Every structure is written in C-alpha cells, then in structure tokens.
Amino acid sequence: xxxxxxxxxxxxxxxxxxxxxxxxxxxxxxxxxxxxxxxxxxxxxxxxxxxxxxxxxxxxxxxxxxxxxxxxxxxxxxxxxxxxxxxxxxxxxxxxxxxxxxxxxxxxxxxxxxxxxxxxxxxxxxxxxxxxxxxxxxxxxxxxxxxxxxxxxxxxxxxxxxxxxxxxxxxxxxxxxxxxxxxxxxxxxxxxxxxxxxxxxxxxxxxxxxxxxxxxxxxxxxxxxxxxxxxxxxxxxxxxxxxxxxxxxxxxxxxxxxxxxxxxxxxxxxxxxxxxxxxxxxxxxxxxxxxxxxxxxxxxxxxxxxxxxxxxx
Amino acid sequence: xxxxxxxxxxxxxxxxxxxxxxxxxxxxxxxxxxxxxxxxxxxxxxxxxxxxxxxxxxxxxxxxxxxxxxxxxxxxxxxxxxxxxxxxxxxxxxxxxxxxxxxxxxxxxxxxxxxxxxxxxxxxxxxxxxxxxxxxxxxxxxxxxxxxxxxxxxxxxxxxxxxxxxxxxxxxxxxxxxxxxxxxxxxxxxxxxxxxxxxxxxxxxxxxxxxxxxxxxxxxxxxxxxxxxxxxxxxxxxxxxxxxxxxxxxxxxxxxxxxxxxxxxxxxxxxxxxxxxxxxxxxxxxxxxxxxxxxxxxxxxxxxxxxxxxxxxxxxxxxxxxxxxxxxxxxxxx
Numbered sequence: 317x318x319x320x321x322x323x324x325x326x327x328x329x330x331x332x333x334x335x336x337x338x339x340x341x342x343x344x345x346x347x348x349x350x351x352x353x354x355x356x357x358x359x360x361x362x363x364x365x366x367x368x369x370x371x372x373x374x375x376x377x378x379x380x381x382x383x384x385x386x387x388x389x390x391x392x393x394x395x396x397x398x399x400x401x402x403x404x405x406x407x408x409x410x411x412x413x414x415x416x417x418x419x420x421x422x423x424x425x426x427x428x429x430x431x432x433x434x435x436x437x438x439x440x441x442x443x444x445x446x447x448x449x450x451x452x453x454x455x456x457x458x459x460x461x462x463x464x465x466x467x468x469x470x471x472x473x474x475x476x477x478x479x480x481x482x483x484x485x486x487x488x489x490x491x492x493x494x495x496x497x498x499x500x501x502x503x504x505x506x507x508x509x510x511x512x513x514x515x516x517x518x519x520x521x522x523x524x525x526x527x528x529x530x531x532x533x534x535x536x537x538x539x540x541x542x543x544x545x546x547x548x549x550x551x552x553x554x555x556x557x558x559x560x561x562x563x564x565x566x567x568x569x570x571x572x573x574x575x576x577x578x579x580x581x582x583x584x585x586x587x588x589x590x591x592x593x594x595x596x597x598x599x600x601x602x603x604x605x606x607x608x609x610x611x612x613x614x615x616x617x618x619x620x621x622x623x624x625x626x627x628x629x
Numbered sequence: 630x631x632x633x634x635x636x637x638x639x640x641x642x643x644x645x646x647x648x649x650x651x652x653x654x655x656x657x658x659x660x661x662x663x664x665x666x667x668x669x670x671x672x673x674x675x676x677x678x679x680x681x682x683x684x685x686x687x688x689x690x691x692x693x694x695x696x697x698x699x700x701x702x703x704x705x706x707x708x709x710x711x712x713x714x715x716x717x718x719x720x721x722x723x724x725x726x727x728x729x730x731x732x733x734x735x736x737x738x739x740x741x742x743x744x745x746x747x748x749x750x751x752x753x754x755x756x757x758x759x760x761x762x763x764x765x766x767x768x769x770x771x772x773x774x775x776x777x778x779x780x781x782x783x784x785x786x787x788x789x790x791x792x793x794x795x796x797x798x799x800x801x802x803x804x805x806x807x808x809x810x811x812x813x814x815x816x817x818x819x820x821x822x823x824x825x826x827x828x829x830x831x832x833x834x835x836x837x838x839x840x841x842x843x844x845x846x847x848x849x850x851x852x853x854x855x856x857x858x859x860x861x862x863x864x865x866x867x868x869x870x871x872x873x874x875x876x877x878x879x880x881x882x883x884x885x886x887x888x889x890x891x892x893x894x895x896x897x898x899x900x901x902x903x904x905x906x907x908x909x910x911x912x913x914x915x916x917x918x919x920x921x922x923x924x925x926x927x928x929x930x931x932x933x934x935x936x937x938x939x940x941x942x943x944x945x946x947x948x949x950x951x952x953x954x955x956x957x958x959x960x961x962x963x
Contacts (some may be wrong), residue, residue, distance in 0.1 A: 523740050527691075529695070530753060530757055531724050531754070531757045532757060545742065
C-alpha cells in the first residue's frame with residue numbers, strides 16, 4: 317500500500333508538470349496581452365512585458381514557471397494591485413476556501429441524497445415511486461447547471477423573494493441553499509440513477525439468496541449485503557464528480573456572485589493574468605488528482621478483491 | 630428402512646409456484662408455471678434425488694420447499710408442523726426453520742458475498758440464530774466447520790475469490806452446516822465443478838449425511854450422480870413430477886415414457902453395451918412453461934400420446950410398492 321501511494325504521488329507530479337506545459341502553451345496561444353489597453357503605447361507594453369519577463373523566449377518562461385513552482389513560488393499577479401503574490405490571492409483571501417466549502421457541501425448533498433434515492437427506486441422497482449424518481453432524475457440529469465441556476469435565481473430570488481439574489485461570501489445559511497442546489501442537482505440525479513441500476517444488479521445475485529437462506533432480515537440484507545456490493549460504481553463515479561463539482565462551481569459562482577476561486581478564474585482568463593491562470597489550474601488539478609487517489613484507495617476498502625498494484629501479476 | 634419405521638420429515642402437497650411474466654398487463658396476466666401441483670414426501674435420513682432437463686422446475690421446487698420463493702399455492706409440512714398452507718392461510722415465520730432447513734447453491738462463487746471473509750460468511754448465520762454467545766465459541770465453531778468440509782482453519786480470514794471453485798463450494802457447504810440443520814436442499818451442488826472435484830464433493834456430502842443424520846433433497850440433471858447418491862429419485866418434466874421410485878427400481882424399471890427417454894441418454898461405461906442400447910430420441914423442443922400443453926404436459930413429445938392425454942392431466946399414482954407414476958397409459962395397462 318505504501319509503495320503504491322508513493323508511486324501514485326510521483327505519477328501525480330509528472331501529470332502536474334504536463335498540465336503546466338499544456339496550460340502554458342494554451343494561454344500563450346490566446347491573442348492579446350495582459351498590458352493591452354486602449355491607452356497604452358507599444359513602448360509601454362514592451363516595457364511592462366520586459367519587467368515581467370514576458371519578452372523572453374517561451375521555453376525560458378516555461379522553465380521559470382516550473383523552477384519557481386518547485387520552490388513553492390506561484391509568482392505575482394500582473395493585474396491585481398501590482399506585485400500581489402498569487403499564493404495570497406488564492407489561499408489567503410478566502411477564495412479557495414469558499415469554493416471548496418461550496419463544492420464539498422454539494423458533494424455531500426449529492427451522495428447523501430443520491431444513494432438513498434437510488435436504493436428506494438431499486439426496492440420499489442416498477443412502483444409509482446420508481447416511476448416518479450425516474451422522471452425527476454432524468455430531468456435533473458438533462459438540465460444544464462447554468463439553466464437551473466438562472467431558473468432558481470429568477471423564481472426564488474427575483475419573483476418570490478425568498479432567497480437573496482447575491483449569495484456573496486456565504487455568510488448566512490440561507491445564501492447557501494440555491495448555489496448548493498444548482499451545483500449538486502445533476503450529480504444527485506446521476507448518482508441516484510447509478511445506484512438504482514447497481515442495486516438492482518446486486519439484489520438479484522445469488523449471495524443475497526444465500527443470506528436469505530441464513531435467515532438475514534430484509535433490513536440487514538440491504539444494508540450489509542446489497543449496499544456494500546453495489547457501491548463500487550458510485551465510488552468510481554465520485555472521482556470525476558469531485559472534479560466536476562469544482563469546475564462546475566465556476567458557473568454557479570458567477571451566477572450567484574459568490575467571490576470564490578471559480579469566479580476569479582474566469583476573470584483572470586479574460587484579463588490574461590498569466591501567473592494566476594497557471595496557479596489556479598495547477599491548484600485545481602492537484603485537487604482533482606488527489607480526489608482520484610482517494611477514490612482508488614477507497615476501492616480497496618469497499619471491495620477486497622481489488623489489489624492496489626501498478627504492475628500486472 | 631421399512632415403510633412403517635421411517636418418518637416423514639417433509640411433506641409437500643399440490644405445491645405450485647407461478648412467476649408473473651412482464652409484458653402486456655392490460656390484456657391478460659401471464660405466468661411462468663414453474664412448478665405445477667407437485668406432491669412428495671421426504672423421509673428422515675434419506676436422500677431424495679430430483680432429475681429433469683434444464684428449466685423443468687427442479688431448482689424452483691427446491692427453493693419453494695424451503696420458502697426462499699413464496700409458494701403460489703399448496704401445502705408444506707415440516708416435521709408434522711404445517712409451515713405453509715394456502716387453503717388454511719397458514720404462513721409461518723421462517724426464521725426458526727432456517728435453522729432446520731438449509732440450501733447449498735449451484736454457483737459457488739456467486740452465492741458467497743464477495744465483500745465478506747469466509748469467517749464472516751459462516752459467522753453471520755451463527756449470529757442470526759444466536760448459536761454462539763461468546764466470541765471464542767464463535768471462532769471455534771467456524772474453525773470446526775471449516776475442518777469438517779476439508780478446509781484449513783486459517784482460510785477463515787480469506788475472501789471467497791481467493792479460493793478455487795471446489796473450495797468455494799466447500800465454504801458454501803460449511804455455511805449451510807453452520808446452523809446444524811436437519812434438512813438440506815442440494816441445488817445442483819456439483820454441476821459447476823470439475824469432474825475430478827465433483828466426486829470429492831459428493832463423497833463429502835455422503836460422509837456428512839452419515840455423521841450428522843442429514844436429510845437431502847439432491848437436485849441435479851446428471852442421472853448417474855443422482856443414482857449414486859439417492860435412495861429415491863423423482864423425475865420432473867415441465868414443472869410436474871412424472872415419476873418417483875426407489876433409485877434402483879427407477880433406473881431398472883422406469884414406467885413413465887419420459888423417464889425411459891431420460892435414462893436411455895445416460896452414458897454407459899461399457900462401449901459394447903452402449904452401442905447395443907437403443908436410444909429413444911424425443912421429437913420437438915420442450916414447450917414453454919408460460920403456455921404449457923393441455924392435459925398431460927408431456928403429450929406433445931410422447932410417442933404414445935392418446936386423446937385422453939391431450940385433455941386430462943394425469944395424477945401421480947402408485948403402480949408398484951413405492952413406485953409412483955403420472956401417466957394415463959399406466960392405468961390402461963394395469
């Protein structure tokens with residue numbers, strides 16, 4: 317297990333390097349410059365670019381990024397109050413924490429609601445409850461986040477005035493409700509669908525019959541035998557979900573005006589604030605890679621048949 | 630065992646099990662008539678073999694008898710106590726009977742929960758019935774059971790996928806034995822195993838029966854194995870029991886046309902005898918149990934079928950000592 321985790325960490329660092337290279341190339345491929353404004357003269361732009369090293373050849377710039385990142389230096393913002401370290405922007409101004417808080421809450425809702433709903437649908441297969449859940453989850457999966465977010469905002473905040481239109485920094489409980497619903501609805505519905513299928517598969521297995529022959533009561537049958545065996549697809553899905561919920565929060569944060577990392581990230585891309593784009597991408601990627609690693613280890617706990625090795629035996 | 634001294638452990642009367650078929654519910658509800666009016670008794674300490682083609686309802690009958698499937702109608706009496714009676718509306722709680730009646734399944738790997746160790750699988754049954762109050766007793770009992778089925782005690786901490794098919798079936802047997810049952814339904818316990826392992830498991834089942842005085846309902850489609858292990862054999866066709874007799878009697882003097890066909894298909898070890906024997910081949914396929922033929926269910930394939938067979942369903946009657954058959958032709962021949 318220890319060697320496995322070590323190998324995965326080394327692999328993750330390589331992936332992060334690759335992500336840096338790709339991000340660097342993409343962001344230089346976008347036309348424009350961080351210093352391009354209507355008033356600026358070519359001399360001023362050249363001067364500013366020279367100051368931040370943007371006049372150097374691209375491979376030198378990339379190498380500088382990598383070198384600095386290895387030292388834990390994420391660089392300074394080109395746009396925000398000249399010389400503000402990117403690290404401060406991401407971590408110390410609460411942007412990162414805010415996004416993570418929103419993301420984790422949505423994840424929690426998706427898991428805590430999706431799994432039981434899927435189980436219910438599986439048990440009462442063919443009943444009106446199953447039918448209702450099927451319709452609701454299909455709609456939930458079909459509606460894009462930005463549509464749902466806008467819809468919720470219009471209905472509950474603008475028309476009914478039950479909820480605040482600006483969620484702001486999520487200081488009170490009420491301001492959480494709409495962003496969390498919009499962020500989690502797709503995943504809740506998808507997990508419920510996934511769970512229903514995999515639960516149906518599990519309850520038709522022979523070992524369930526064995527357990528009944530032993531005299532196991534229905535409740536224990538479900539919780540102990542069926543649930544454990546049907547969780548694997550859901551656990552697998554949680555890796556991409558974590559990634560999705562974090563990237564998905566860009567839209568939700570913009571819609572509800574939550575000053576999180578997602579909203580800020582969109583601004584940076586617009587203003588070509590290269591060091592911030594790079595840092596945000598790397599931080600979010602690292603988070604996703606970490607989530608994947610946790611999922612892979614969680615497999616082992618859920619299913620003892622899975623052995624964590626990197627080589628075939 | 631003489632007729633008077635042997636005691637009936639299990640009696641089944643007119644047992645039916647129909648499964649609803651998914652489909653057009655508006656027009657008419659259709660059912661798979663998996664088990665149709667089966668009546669039989671199983672005596673204490675005996676092995677009753679049950680043979681028939683795939684899909685003839687052997688497995689369904691076995692599972693319905695121990696009420697893993699809820700019967701559609703009929704009567705099941707265990708050791709003098711009715712545990713199910715559709716006419717008198719009796720349907721007892723099965724938990725106490727789960728201790729007495731157990732089942733060994735066909736697919737050894739599928740019937741063991743992949744997330745539980747062998748120790749947990751066996752121990753779960755002990756916990757449910759509260760058989761081993763202390764932790765030490767529990768561990769000891771699990772070890773003892775593993776030894777009884779020829780596994781090592783350290784196997785308790787392993788997961789089912791770490792075993793071979795034969796070993797998995799031994800775990801399945803240890804699991805069934807855990808509650809110290811009286812009656813075990815062996816639902817094709819060896820058909821998923823290699824031939825070399827089959828004999829080991831059959832011998833083990835026989836030894837266990839001798840040591841513990843177990844009663845078996847042994848379901849298989851392989852007549853040779855059933856003949857070897859059973860005291861009596863029942864033959865099923867399309868959900869109905871068509872013949873029931875002592876194994877020796879049934880194999881040497883089959884009376885039902887279907888049994889004759891079935892026996893003529895059993896391979897003989899002697900090639901000369903085998904060549905000399907005439908194989909009876911049936912025409913057509915086995916009809917669908919959703920739309921079974923009227924009258925005798927075998928009449929569509931029976932070479933001797935008459936008009937009566939097409940209209941009236943024959944009942945199981947005794948034609949010799951302990952030899953039952955369900956066929957109109959037998960009545961005519963006397």
